[in-house]
Amino acid sequence: MVVDYEAVGFKCGIEIHNRLSTHEKLFCSCIPKLSAEKPNFTITRRLRPVAGEMGRVDVAASYEFLRDRTFHYQCFPNITCEVERDEEPPHPLNMEALTVAIQVCKLLGSRIVDEVHVMRKTIIDGSNTTSFQRTALIATGGIISTSLGPVRIQAISIEEESAGIVEQKEDRVVYRLDRLGIPLIEISTFPEVKSAAHAREVSEKLGMIVRSTGKSQRGIGVTRQDINLSVKGGKRVEVKGVQELDLMETLIEKEVLRQVELMKIGKSEEETRVAQPDGTTVFSRPLPGGERMYPETDVPPISLLPNFLASIQTPETFERKLARFQSILPKDLAEQVLKSDYLDIFESFERSPEHVLIASVLTNTIKDLRRKGIPVESIQDSQLRELLSALELKKIAKEAVPQLLEKLSRNPEMPLSTLPMQQFSEEDLRKLVKKVFQKWPALVGEKKFPALMGEVMKEARGKIDGAVVKTVLEEELNK
Amino acid sequence: MLENYSAAVQAAIKIAKAKLGNRVQVSKGTAVYEGILMPRISQGSPDCIVLKMDSGYNIGIKFVKGVSIELSHTKEPAVPKVPVSESGVHEKPKFKTDSSKPTIAILHTGGTVASKVDYKTGGVASSFTPEDIIGMFPEIAEFANIKSRLVRNMWSQDMRFPHYNILAKEIEKEIRAGARGIVITHGTDTLHITSAALSFALENLSVPVILAGSQRSSDRGSSDAAMNLINAVFFAATADFPAVGVCMHSSSSDDRCWILPACKCRKLHSSRRDAFRPVNSYPYAFVDYRTRKIDWVSKPTKTPGPFRLKLFNEKIKVGILRFRVNMFASEFLFYKDYDGLIVETSGLGNLPTSEIDEFTKEHTKILKSLEELVKGGTVVALSPLAIYGRLNLNVYENQRALQSIGILGNFSDMTTDTSYIKLSWLLSNYPKEAKELFGKNLRGELSDRTEVFFV
Structure with missing residues (x-):
């Protein structure tokens, strides 16, 4: 079914989250990579809701608390330290990650703040041992040009990656701590995305901008998109964790159709949904408000002085x-x-x-x-x-x-x-073919292709593709 | 609260007729930032105006020429209207007294158990009222009638002997009023020193007095405050425990607390939840957070005699001097006006008192200065720098010299902090018998057997 995005009053903004390949994590000196080793031990924690800076317990936070779950965290040798375990205050903000963010801001023409304040964003689904994600707004504004006209950038921030989920049951969730604290850059757009295909284009371009700093991690799960969307008269829905751009279009289409159906029965709800592999979404929790942010008092504000900003080179567009x-x-x-x-x-x-x-x-x-x-x-x-x-x-x-x-x-x-590096180049192969020809002039004279092929392959097997041997042998034989 | 802003920013805020918490617009060139005007912490640039944006993020905008502040006419985004207390709990807790439940008095002294963001310092500050604590941890009302009072709101490193006396008197008041147990919330840095002080000050105690703290501040969902406090209240309300104990995490997990002996434990990590460990002792018990089951390891027994206070003499001066290489005699003599001195020694009880070559002449002076101190009336006692283990001054020749000049502490397995508290308390209450009593076990602080306990 084709969606007429204009007719349904489609409003959509995108947030991309991209892991950075800095030398260290955002608030500690662990290597920002996933461990290939087995966890060396696991700890168990429970979380409780706390008030935000403005003194109100967040709705989403309380909801999660009511689920009364225990959280199990796998720790890894060399890749997790006391900071990930929330057993030690954060170290100072990673300046390499901040520099990458500033480069992205420069590429997007965003307005960089004069002083960076690290905040705690309440997240008590257990994906952060602290019960909050450390995040800092670096800039507002900026523009990305697309085939359907410019899309404005709302905000650029850097934040901690959450812990990776290993296993989830009703009352217990197992997380791995190696992923926690990897620097992420988050770029969010205004709701000016016009269609599912446009959403894909915007995401691709934002991804390219991050990659042009040369500090993007690569692989599956490194970039995740959150999609905020609504249809005319409906409430805003946030779909989190879209990893594949191919899926993104299907997902937006399906969610718009779901929303349109809900509108017919008047049941549109403001909520967060999680992307599923088949392009549908499932309910995750009520949408969290700005109430869930309070200052990270363990990290002092960072002044971005003009000299420092000027010293950071703008990467090529x-x-x-x-x-x-x-x-x-x-x-x-x-x-x-x-x-x-x-x-x-x-x-x-x-x-x-x-x-x-x-x-x-x-x-x-x-x-x-x-x-x-x-x-x-x-x-x-x-x-x-x-x-x-x-x-x-x-x-x-x-x-x-x-x-x-x-x-x-x-x-x-x-x-x-x-590794078997002494692989055959075409040149080596031709030399070998000539050697075989010298050894078996009779076979060459009779153009006994299969026998010659067999002789060449005795030496070339595994070192070069048989099809290439065949081509080269034919060529040499017909010279 | 505007105090951390520069004079220029303060003036601009005043001209705009804005107050902290107002929605304002800050214009800088073509950019207009809109948000709530926030107080500044003392760190960072006083020229930066801190705004809380609708997204919840705080940002700093430098107040330079061309930047203007004005009140915003845009309405704030709607927030649900609910009664809100300071801690963020929607309703003030209402507790009915239930005569079938024991009464637990929680006495607060400040520290991380009761802390939240302080804009003045930018750090966490102790500013919750006791009522908020009950609101924050409603479970505690399930097994006890809760009395709760703020005795002092202080950082634990600011504690002095008068505070121990105040606390002891408050505890006495609550016990006489019928409390089944006492829980004290305390900053962790000196928690084990207060626990030792209270166990000396509260003689012939008949009820549990449990100290609890938190290593990770209670303004975060992951704080260890909840488990430590809830378990402490539960233990105080149910356990047969006529002693002072410390209730803290026994591991990095939120699974169980251990109840540690007041005089035989200490903080052994600057930040971890399980920083408190028993030293030369077993824990008394473990309390399971989920099942609320108490697993006993050993039980204290009630000492005979009526409960009474034995307070600290606030004028008593006792010092602690730590062994290091390259010491000087003058350091020891510094304490000649002190009533007592604890010297943390290396190994089994060694100090640099042997002159073995031309470079160690100072060591003879050190031995003489120790002798001078003791003769001058300063009570000098040793404690192990190694933390774990017992002193034994009979092993090496040079230690015998220390014994012969009247230095105390042979066979002591007390921590330095406990030795310090014990000596101060003895000098306060038994100045004549202090030397003799120092080597006698009075509150479980000294044991004849060194427990083998691995954590």
Whole structure:
């Protein structure tokens, strides 16, 4: 069913949350990454509602409390410390994350505040051990241009990522603490998004802006969208946690239809809903108000002095990047690279003679592997760069790349040098073919293709794609 | 409350006829920020106007030339109209006295159990009224009739001997009025020192006196205040416990508290919930937060005799001197006008008193200065710097010199803070017998057996 967004009075604003690849977490010195190890112990906590700064208990907070649940937190060696466990006050705000946020503000033309105040946003579903999320507004205003005209930015803030959910039962929830405290940048737009497709475009562009700082984490779950939407006469609904842009359009469409149906029976409610894998949403809790914010008194306000702001470089805009990529890459590939998680890696190989090949690896090859369920996110940047350098220097064949990436994905700690790097390049293959021809002149004379293929494959198996062997062998044989 | 703003900002606010809490517009160039004018904390830039935006975020806008403040005419977003008390609880709790329930008196001294944001300092401040505490922890009314009073609103590091006396008198008043148990809320930094002081001041105690604190402030949903206080009240209302105890988290989890011996525990972590640990002792008991079950490890027995107060002499001066390398004799002599001195020694009871080469001549002076102190009437006692374990001055030669000049503390397994409180209290009440009594167990502070207890 096609939705006529204008006719239903569609109003929609988007919030994107993007994890940053800073060296440390937002308020402690733990590494901001998910642990591959097993938790070394678990602690149990209970939470109670508290009043906001303006002296009222938040409705959402009380609701959660009434569920009387215990929260279990898994702790990980080297990746969680006493700060995540709420056993130690926060350390000072991560200035690297603040700098990234300011770069994003500069790209969006936002008005940066003069003094940053870290706030506590009450969240007592247990996803924060403290019962609040630390968050700070960095800027207001700004504009992003889209195919359907400009969309205004409402606010840009930085905040702590919540703990990852492991298991949820009626009265107990298990969380993992490695994710808690990873810096997130949040960008929210005014409700000026015009359709589901437009929502996708806006999200994509905001994601590109964050990535152009070179400090975006990559992989699934790194960017999440919250969608605020309403239809004419209805109440505002917030849909949280949309991870895939492909799903986003379906989800908005389904939610609008649900809202329209609710309007007919007059039952529209203001609430928060959570995105489901099938593009529908389920009720999560009443919509929390501004009441749930109070100051984080353990972190002093941070003055943003003009000198400091001036010292932060504005990254290149993605329009300019696109123009640059289009001058060296086919149009489609240029756009894919721009939208890719690996934009920054491509940029460091931009001047390589193999830049087209590298662009294709970073987009198509990685996408294919991801589709096959291979955890490409776990490949370390340094390893990926090393592999691409080897490709550039023809130390490995392009045919071997998917296989090598798969190996690295499954063994992220494995040094690249231990992988079968002495892969055949086409050049090596031709040398081998010539060697075989010299050894078996009779077979060459009789053009016994299968026998020659067998001889070549004795040495080339596993080092280069058989199809390539076949092509090269045919070529050499027909010379 | 405008005090943390610069004079220029204060003047601009005045001209705009705005007050804190008013909705204002601050214009800066083309930008107009609208929100509630907030008080400033003392940290940060006094030139920045703090606004609470409708989103709930606070931001600071620097008041420079061209920035203007005016009252906003926009209506505030509607908020639900509910009766609101200071703590944010919608209704003031109304409790009926139930004669079948025991009465528990909660005496507050401030600290994190009763704290919230203070705009003056930007930190957490103790400012809840006692009634708010009951409102915050309604469970406590389930098993007791609650009396609640603020005795002092102070940081625990500001405690002095007169405060111990005030507290002891308040406890006596409540016991004589029929309280089944007493709970004291206290800042954690000196909680174990107050617990030791009270166990000396309250002689022949017949009811539970339980101290509870919180390491993570009660202005957060994750505070440990609730479990510690609720368990303390429950324990005081139900347990047969004629002693002073400390009720705090036994682990990082919100599962159970332990009841620690007043004189044999201390704070061993600056921020963790389970900072309080027993030292050279078992805990008395564990109290389960969920099931409210008490698991006993050992029980104190009531000492015979009538309950009475033995207060501190507020004029008594006792010092604590900690061993370190490269000490000087003058440090010891500093205490010659003091009534007593606790010296924290290394190992089993060692101090730098041996002159072994040309660099250790000072050590002979140190030994002499100790002798001078003792001769001058200062009671000197040792305690273990190592925290755990017992002193034994018979092991090394140099320790015997300390014994021979009349220094106390041999075989002591008391913590430094307990030794300090005990000596001060003895000098207050038994100045003549103090030296003899220091080595005798009076309140469970000294044991003959060193318990093997691993946490």
